[in-house]
Amino acid sequence: MFENDATRKTLFAELLLPVPVPRLFTYRIPFSLNDHVRVGQRAIVQFGDRKVVTGLIFHIHENVPKDFEAKSILEILDDFPSVNEMQLKLFQWVAEYYMCTLGEVMNAALPAGLKLSSESVVQIHPTFDLVESTLDFSEKESMLLKRLEQGTMTYSEISKFLGVKFIFSILKSLSAKEAIILFEEVKEKFKPKTEKRIRLHTKVNTPKVLEELFRTLAAKPKHEAILLKYLQEVPVLHDPEANRTGISKKALLDGDISESAINTLVKNEILEAFEIIVPRFGFADARETAVILLSEEQERAQREIIRSFEQHTATLLHGITGSGKTEIYINLIKKALESDTQVLYLLPEIALTTQIVQRLKKIFGASLGVYHSRFSDNERVEVWNGILTGKFKFVIGVRSSIFLPFDNLGLIIVDEEHDASYKQQEPAPRYHARDVAMIVAQFHHAKVLLGSATPSVETYFHAKQNRYGLVKLDKRYGEAHLPEILLADMSRERKMKTIKGEFSGLLLQRIKEALNRKEQVIIFQNRRGYSPMMSCEDCGWVPKCVNCAVSLTYHQFRHALVCHYCGYRENVPHHCPTCTSARIKTVGYGTEKLEEELNVFFPDTRIQRMDLDTTRSKTGYDSILAQFENGETHILVGTQMVTKGLDFDSVSLVGVFNADRMMHFPDFRSYERAYQLITQVSGRAGRRARQGQVVIQTSNPDHPVLNFILKNEFETFYQTQLDDRHRHDYPPFTRLIEIVVKHTDKRVCQDASRRLATLLRDALTMIKVMGPGEPMISKIRNQFLMTILLKIFRGKSDLVQVKHQIQESVDSLSKEKTFRNVRMIVDVDPV
Numbered sequence: 001m002f003e004n005d006a007t008r009k010t011l012f013a014e015l016l017l018p019v020p021v022p023r024l025f026t027y028r029i030p031f032s033l034n035d036h037v038r039v040g041q042r043a044i045v046q047f048g049d050r051k052v053v054t055g056l057i058f059h060i061h062e063n064v065p066k067d068f069e070a071k072s073i074l075e076i077l078d079d080f081p082s083v084n085e086m087q088l089k090l091f092q093w094v095a096e097y098y099m100c101t102l103g104e105v106m107n108a109a110l111p112a113g114l115k116l117s118s119e120s121v122v123q124i125h126p127t128f129d130l131v132e133s134t135l136d137f138s139e140k141e142s143m144l145l146k147r148l149e150q151g152t153m154t155y156s157e158i159s160k161f162l163g164v165k166f167i168f169s170i171l172k173s174l175s176a177k178e179a180i181i182l183f184e185e186v187k188e189k190f191k192p193k194t195e196k197r198i199r200l201h202t203k204v205n206t207p208k209v210l211e212e213l214f215r216t217l218a219a220k221p222k223h224e225a226i227l228l229k230y231l232q233e234v235p236v237l238h239d240p241e242a243n244r245t246g247i248s249k250k251a252l253l254d255g256d257i258s259e260s261a262i263n264t265l266v267k268n269e270i271l272e273a274f275e276i277i278v279p280r281f282g283f284a285d286a287r288e289t290a291v292i293l294l295s296e297e298q299e300r301a302q303r304e305i306i307r308s309f310e311q312h313t314a315t316l317l318h319g320i321t322g323s324g325k326t327e328i329y330i331n332l333i334k335k336a337l338e339s340d341t342q343v344l345y346l347l348p349e350i351a352l353t354t355q356i357v358q359r360l361k362k363i364f365g366a367s368l369g370v371y372h373s374r375f376s377d378n379e380r381v382e383v384w385n386g387i388l389t390g391k392f393k394f395v396i397g398v399r400s401s402i403f404l405p406f407d408n409l410g411l412i413i414v415d416e417e418h419d420a421s422y423k424q425q426e427p428a429p430r431y432h433a434r435d436v437a438m439i440v441a442q443f444h445h446a447k448v449l450l451g452s453a454t455p456s457v458e459t460y461f462h463a464k465q466n467r468y469g470l471v472k473l474d475k476r477y478g479e480a481h482l483p484e485i486l487l488a489d490m491s492r493e494r495k496m497k498t499i500k501g502e503f504s505g506l507l508l509q510r511i512k513e514a515l516n517r518k519e520q521v522i523i524f525q526n527r528r529g530y531s532p533m534m535s536c537e538d539c540g541w542v543p544k545c546v547n548c549a550v551s552l553t554y555h556q557f558r559h560a561l562v563c564h565y566c567g568y569r570e571n572v573p574h575h576c577p578t579c580t581s582a583r584i585k586t587v588g589y590g591t592e593k594l595e596e597e598l599n600v601f602f603p604d605t606r607i608q609r610m611d612l613d614t615t616r617s618k619t620g621y622d623s624i625l626a627q628f629e630n631g632e633t634h635i636l637v638g639t640q641m642v643t644k645g646l647d648f649d650s651v652s653l654v655g656v657f658n659a660d661r662m663m664h665f666p667d668f669r670s671y672e673r674a675y676q677l678i679t680q681v682s683g684r685a686g687r688r689a690r691q692g693q694v695v696i697q698t699s700n701p702d703h704p705v706l707n708f709i710l711k712n713e714f715e716t717f718y719q720t721q722l723d724d725r726h727r728h729d730y731p732p733f734t735r736l737i738e739i740v741v742k743h744t745d746k747r748v749c750q751d752a753s754r755r756l757a758t759l760l761r762d763a764l765t766m767i768k769v770m771g772p773g774e775p776m777i778s779k780i781r782n783q784f785l786m787t788i789l790l791k792i793f794r795g796k797s798d799l800v801q802v803k804h805q806i807q808e809s810v811d812s813l814s815k816e817k818t819f820r821n822v823r824m825i826v827d828v829d830p831v
């Protein structure tokens with residue numbers, strides 16, 4: 001009856017499902033799949049009554065579940081595992097360390113395109129043509145393909161259309177034949193990237209006809225020039241086949257050749273225009289062969305890093321802005337790739353620009369994969385699979401790329417390691433990619449290079465303690481020097497009446513001078529919108545969000561008041577609802593207002609704004625940067641986005657607004673943040689021969705933080721911060737765990753947080769339990785918030801046990817009827 005032993009065995013699989021339940025789920029493996037299953041493969045299973053989801057096979061075993069009957073796996077999606085054992089180990093580590101479920105980790109780790117479910121949407125593959133295809137399709141497959149040519153369908157629509165309950169085997173087969181694409185949800189349609197190309201029309205593609213053609217074209221030099229250039233670039237006379245692929249229109253365009261002239265030749269059937277689909281990654285560009293010559297300083301730093309790697313897993317490269325850290329990275333990446341290991345280069349979200357990608361593409365060509373959240377699902381799946389197949393040895397990416405399926409990492413670079421965007425805030429896992437990188441490196445026996453001009457206090461501490469290596473670069477590359485920093489004393493200028501709008505006389509003067517010298521200017525203000533608040537001049541009333549405890553930001557462009565926490569929007573009131581006064585003014589200023597004022601002060605100057613509002617579209621960001629880079633724009637006004645990693649030749653002046661607000665923010669990291677932000681944005685000025693200038697507007701010109709920045713005294717600044725943290729039991733002397741308690745009823749929220757704090761105090765006598773307290777913003781999206789902060793002394797308590805206790809307290813509280821709907825969010829190492 002059975003063919004052999006292996007097929008007769010009843011096997012079970014423990015599956016990791018993308019649901020927030022803290023356990024694995026047991027499914028039976030159908031006999032037919034016995035020879036096929038492997039840990040790390042994706043499997044399709046039914047979850048609940050109606051849902052179908054993708055799970056990951058975590059273990060395979062023969063233990064029959066005792067108290068329930070296991071459902072069968074419907075289909076295995078992979079021939080080879082999509083997730084390797086090291087990743088599964090990492091998922092487990094992340095779930096335990098950051099106190100979340102494996103399902104939540106899986107959700108963060110796998111690109112949506114790998115997590116097929118009953119909500120999935122199916123689309124015909126853009127390059128697929130049923131008529132031209134030479135592949136074999138079953139009757140059902142052809143039926144479906146014909147139907148899909150009319151538009152996308154959901155899983156359930158297909159199921160109904162075909163009259164088949166589980167359609168994954170059909171989808172899998174079509175997907176393997178590259179006939180369809182699957183989406184997790186209808187978000188954006190996959191649009192292949194195309195390139196316009198030009199070739200000789202078939203009517204003229206013989207030497208004889210060409211000869212004649214040149215005779216007739218002699219009177220039209222423009223057309224002749226195009227044809228000559230084409231023949232020069234594409235050797236059709238020696239190799240007629242070369243005409244098939246032709247030349248890209250862009251390449252033909254340069255100099256004297258205009259697009260309209262080309263179009264005329266196309267119309268006259270001398271040339272032919274056609275399009276090809278180009279892969280997004282990996283078209284093998286001509287590689288840059290020139291080797292980078294490191295400066296003596298860079299050489300020394302590189303030698304020290306390599307030596308440091310012999311003793312340390314992690315090394316900090318503390319190099320000032322413009323010191324040429326990137327070139328050192330590039331060299332080390334080359335070395336790691338030469339020794340046949342993989343490389344991961346992490347960058348904060350908004351520092352991952354086209355600028356750096358293009359630079360690296362030129363050097364590393366097709367082996368470089370780019371993993372970015374601005375990319376679509378499909379592009380991310382392309383990178384994931386590219387690593388599995390060995391196509392990509394080197395990936396540059398944002399924080400989630402730490403979860404990619406590497407199996408042989410040699411080097412991880414964490415650039416701008418101090419950047420807070422490495423920490424995921426919402427949803428769980430609330431992981432910190434830099435810290436997870438350390439664990440990944442351990443699994444792979446890889447090395448980590450942390451780079452920054454303004455290292456975090458924690459990292460610098462570890463480096464000073466010799467837990468990490470420490471290498472310094474104190475000079476800018478080449479002739480460049482650090483910029484001169486000037487403080488615009490706003491109190492004094494106010495008295496002297498030299499302020500115009502929000503701009504100090506000093507800053508305006510310097511902008512004018514820079515523009516006269518044809519140099520560019522960056523203005524940094526970390527607030528978007530026109531002004532963060534409106535207020536009634538007569539009674540002081542302030543429009544607030546109906547869902548959150550914050551004032552609404554006025555956006556002039558949309559002529560609306562908007563909540564930056566929940567997106568709520570309302571019209572600007574004509575009258576004050578409390579006193580009916582019509583005198584409602586704006587208070588404070590954001591990027592929009594600064595842009596407007598600059599347009600008034602410098603009417604002949606091209607000014608652009610770069611913030612969340614102007615960069616929402618995928619290309620908005622790149623085009624703003626491109627226009628700034630090629631000099632079309634003279635002044636760039638923006639939020640944090642302008643501070644990170646940009647490298648422009650002719651920026652000579654940076655203006656910093658509202659430094660005071662940054663420093664007065666009530667958080668133990670606010671000085672550190674202010675130091676980092678101001679130093680980073682200052683670092684955009686004067687990156688070439690001419691020394692740059694920075695003007696910081698402040699009402700506290702004697703503030704110690706500004707003084708440290710002025711004198712570039714990182715070391716002393718760091719020491720003051722460390723002392724502060726020691727005095728108040730903050731990291732690196734303690735570990736923090738924050739618990740946010742949320743409920744729609746303020747009383748319930750307060751009661752629950754008090755109860756939780758008491759439970760924790762009683763159970764955890766060795767740690768400090770602070771709170772509960774109301775956070776700065778005490779209500780978001782109609783949920784009231786209370787926070788509890790735990791300070792755990794290093795070496796005094798067992799972290800695993802503490803976490804266990806926290807979980808137990810949270811669980812026991814949620815079991816009480818009054819607190820059933822209270823959300824308690826545990827954030828390990830909050831940032």
Ligand code: ADP
Pocket residue numbers: 292293294295298319320321322323324325326327477647687
């Ligand atoms: P950082 O990342 O440390 O702020 P970058 O790596 O961006 O600095 O370097 C600053 C500038 O100096 C860049 O324009 C870079 O191309 C240039 N540069 C650095 N090192 C070299 C080198 N060895 N050869 C040529 N140019 C270099």
Ligand code: ZN
Pocket residue numbers: 536537538539540541576577578579580581
């Ligand atoms: Zn009023």
Ligand code: ZN
Pocket residue numbers: 545546547548563564565566567568781
């Ligand atoms: Zn709101």
